[in-house]
Amino acid sequence: MAFESKEKAAAYWRANxxxxxxxxxxxxxxxxxxxxxxxxxxxxxxxxxxxxGFWFSQQGSxxxxxxxxxxxxxxxxxxDRDFGVQEDDS
Amino acid sequence: xxxxxxxxxxxxxxxxxxxxxxxxxxxxxxxxFYVAGGGIHPVANGMATAADWxxxxxxxxxxxxxxxxGYDGGVYLMGWTGGYVLLALCLAPYxxxxxxFTVPDFIGDRYYSQTARTVAVVxxxxxxxxxxxxxxxxxxxxxxxxxxxxxxxxVVIGMGVVFFYAVLGGMKGITYTQVAQYCVLIFAYLVPAxxxxxxxxxxxxxxxxxxxxxxxxSGTYLLDKLDGLSQxxxxxxxxxxxxxxxxxxxxxxxxxxxxxxxPHVIVRFFTVPKVRxxxxxxxxxxxxxAILYTTAPALASFARVNxxxxxxGPEAQGTLYEExxxxxxxxxxxxxxxxxxxxxxxxxxxxxxxxxEMKIDRDIMVLANPEIAQLPIWVIALVAAxxxxxxxxxxAGLLLVISTSVSHDxxxxxxxxxxxxxxxxxxxxVAAAVGICxxxxxxxxxxxxxxxxxxFAFGLAASSFxxxxxxxxxxxxxxxxxxxxxxxxxITFTAAYIIYFKFINPAANVPDNWLLGISPExxxxxxxxxxxxxxxxxxxxxxxxxxxxxxxVESIRHPKGAGxxxxx
Numbered sequence: 001m002a003f004e005s006k007e008k009a010a011a012y013w014r015a016n017x018x019x020x021x022x023x024x025x026x027x028x029x030x031x032x033x034x035x036x037x038x039x040x041x042x043x044x045x046x047x048x049x050x051x052x053g054f055w056f057s058q059q060g061s062x063x064x065x066x067x068x069x070x071x072x073x074x075x076x077x078x079x080d081r082d083f084g085v086q087e088d089d090s
Numbered sequence: 091x092x093x094x095x096x097x098x099x100x101x102x103x104x105x106x107x108x109x110x111x112x113x114x115x116x117x118x119x120x121x122x123f124y125v126a127g128g129g130i131h132p133v134a135n136g137m138a139t140a141a142d143w144x145x146x147x148x149x150x151x152x153x154x155x156x157x158x159x160g161y162d163g164g165v166y167l168m169g170w171t172g173g174y175v176l177l178a179l180c181l182a183p184y185x186x187x188x189x190x191f192t193v194p195d196f197i198g199d200r201y202y203s204q205t206a207r208t209v210a211v212v213x214x215x216x217x218x219x220x221x222x223x224x225x226x227x228x229x230x231x232x233x234x235x236x237x238x239x240x241x242x243x244x245v246v247i248g249m250g251v252v253f254f255y256a257v258l259g260g261m262k263g264i265t266y267t268q269v270a271q272y273c274v275l276i277f278a279y280l281v282p283a284x285x286x287x288x289x290x291x292x293x294x295x296x297x298x299x300x301x302x303x304x305x306x307x308s309g310t311y312l313l314d315k316l317d318g319l320s321q322x323x324x325x326x327x328x329x330x331x332x333x334x335x336x337x338x339x340x341x342x343x344x345x346x347x348x349x350x351x352x353p354h355v356i357v358r359f360f361t362v363p364k365v366r367x368x369x370x371x372x373x374x375x376x377x378x379x380a381i382l383y384t385t386a387p388a389l390a391s392f393a394r395v396n397x398x399x400x401x402x403g404p405e406a407q408g409t410l411y412e413e414x415x416x417x418x419x420x421x422x423x424x425x426x427x428x429x430x431x432x433x434x435x436x437x438x439x440x441x442x443x444x445x446x447e448m449k450i451d452r453d454i455m456v457l458a459n460p461e462i463a464q465l466p467i468w469v470i471a472l473v474a475a476x477x478x479x480x481x482x483x484x485x486a487g488l489l490l491v492i493s494t495s496v497s498h499d500x501x502x503x504x505x506x507x508x509x510x511x512x513x514x515x516x517x518x519x520v521a522a523a524v525g526i527c528x529x530x531x532x533x534x535x536x537x538x539x540x541x542x543x544x545x546f547a548f549g550l551a552a553s554s555f556x557x558x559x560x561x562x563x564x565x566x567x568x569x570x571x572x573x574x575x576x577x578x579x580x581i582t583f584t585a586a587y588i589i590y591f592k593f594i595n596p597a598a599n600v601p602d603n604w605l606l607g608i609s610p611e612x613x614x615x616x617x618x619x620x621x622x623x624x625x626x627x628x629x630x631x632x633x634x635x636x637x638x639x640x641x642x643v644e645s646i647r648h649p650k651g652a653g654x655x656x657x658x
Binding site for chain 1: 156161163164167168171172174175178179180183297300301302303311312313314329331335338339342343364365366369370372373376377380383384387644645647648649650
């Protein structure tokens with residue numbers, strides 16, 4: 001058993017799910033939200049030479065995806081250490 | 091030096107590198123052959139994943155496609171990158187902790203069922219073959235255009251190189267070769283893009299030039315200029331779409347979910363040493379992919395302005411055919427550009443309405459770009475080498491999935507459980523060799539529907555593997571009855587819809603006939619929802635999962651104790 005107790009295991013999994021769902025919410029908003037559903041509304045805003053909705057669809061969403069994964073990596077590694085379930089450095 | 095000699099030199103040089111790497115890193119065991127011994131550094135693995143993922147289609151066709159689609163092209167950009175977020179957050183770390191070789195391994199063990207394993211093997215082989223045929227064709231096209239050998243010879247040369255390093259090196263050889271191939275292909279993509287961005291906007295970084303003012307002193311933004319040009323010529327404005335919102339939504343989702351369900355992508359995350367490496371490796375893969383995927387739309391808009399200006403002339407009166415630049419006649423020879431002088435004024439004119447006199451194939455945009463922008467010949471040769479690198483790296487990754495599926499999932503885990511590691515390795519090599527020959531045959535005699543089949547592959551992966559894996563990790567209650575019923579109903583629905591509109595009744599393939607306005611490209615998303623719903627309902631009314639499986643799910647949910655990938 002990797003965890004000290006069943007409660008710890010459940011708490012770790014809850015924290016994991018919460019992190020995952022909040023990052024996926026951002027993932028959904030920048031691509032399906034800004035890039036597709038709200039695109040006409042956002043296109044009224046100028047961002048340099050871009051219409052903002054168009055920029056999210058072809059550039060902004062991709063940059064956000066990259067940031068999301070690295071935020072996840074950092075937060076999960078910390079969570080693993082907090083609960084003592086990180087991998088041994090062998 | 092002419093283009094042919096330059097191409098021969100650069101392509102030949104890259105081949106020597108690939109083969110050198112293959113000899114240095116040949117595989118000695120099934121563990122090395124299937125998952126490179128699980129010892130690949132996450133950054134190197136990210137680079138290899140990126141090369142594996144970006145096929146000839148990404149390299150050659152995508153920018154051209156966007157350049158003709160404008161805003162609608164965003165479905166490919168978001169769809170083929172967003173899946174990596176799902177992979178990193180929902181799949182890769184857990185599958186790495188599970189610690190076996192293949193996706194059918196996971197499905198078979200998690201759902202304690204040979205039937206589930208067999209369904210997964212058949213899907214994996216089918217998806218991979220449809221993909222690899224298109225890659226071999228890509229190699230052939232590049233060879234025939236730049237080296238002026240015929241397509242068959244091109245395909246045979248490509249087969250020979252892949253055969254050498256895939257059969258010898260397995261995953262280990264493939265991974266290190268893909269790292270080299272990534273460097274070649276990204277360099278080949280960026281150099282012309284940077285040159286053109288400087289020429290048109292004065293910005294070194296194409297992503298900035300994309301949103302900047304034109305360099306011609308007019309002070310108009312590039313995209314405004316392009317919107318204006320498009321509307322004058324009878325197209326929709328470049329930054330507006332013509333697809334319906336629901337269709338854009340569903341296609342994007344199908345591509346994302348398909349990406350996260352494709353076996354040759356998932357297997358990459360078995361090759362790193364640790365669970366935390368699987369997480370960061372997905373991030374690195376997306377960094378390397380994003381470099382190309384954010385450059386592509388910039389390149390697409392530059393190329394479009396350039397092309398319209400070259401053909402229609404600065405006054406938009408058309409250019410005299412005799413004064414046309416040499417790339418027009420070069421590509422006319424291949425039949426990918428045609429000109430029909432409808433109003434008999436001797437001038438070429440390109441438009442979206444009845445004034446149009448040109449037919450321009452989308453696929454030439456990236457390959458012809460250096461010529462349109464009058465870049466030096468070594469850049470043109472480099473682009474050819476990049477296209478070949480993209481096609482070879484993807485084919486090799488797919489062939490590995492095919493050979494692993496046959497030797498490991500089909501023979502070792504199903505038909506001949508008693509074979510030794512050495513025998514299994516031998517069968518894996520034989521399967522890879524047979525796979526290459528079949529792929530080569532399909533490359534030389536392509537079925538007429540290679541392009542359609544790609545949509546098929548994504549739809550099938552999204553509607554079969556994705557829900558089965560997600561439920562396997564996040565729901566302990568999901569049992570074999572639910573998973574099998576879900577996979578079969580998702581795949582049957584998706585396949586039936588695609589086959590009906592693409593093969594049985596293509597004439598009916600118009601938005602009015604589509605279910606809820608969803609095109610066959612996007613139907614995998616609906617198939618996935620059906621899979622989820624069926625699986626959950628069936629699992630509620632059938633027996634619970636055994637305790638051993640519940641423990642397995644418990645153990646893959648945290649990283650502690652992840653060993654190397656193992657067969658048993």
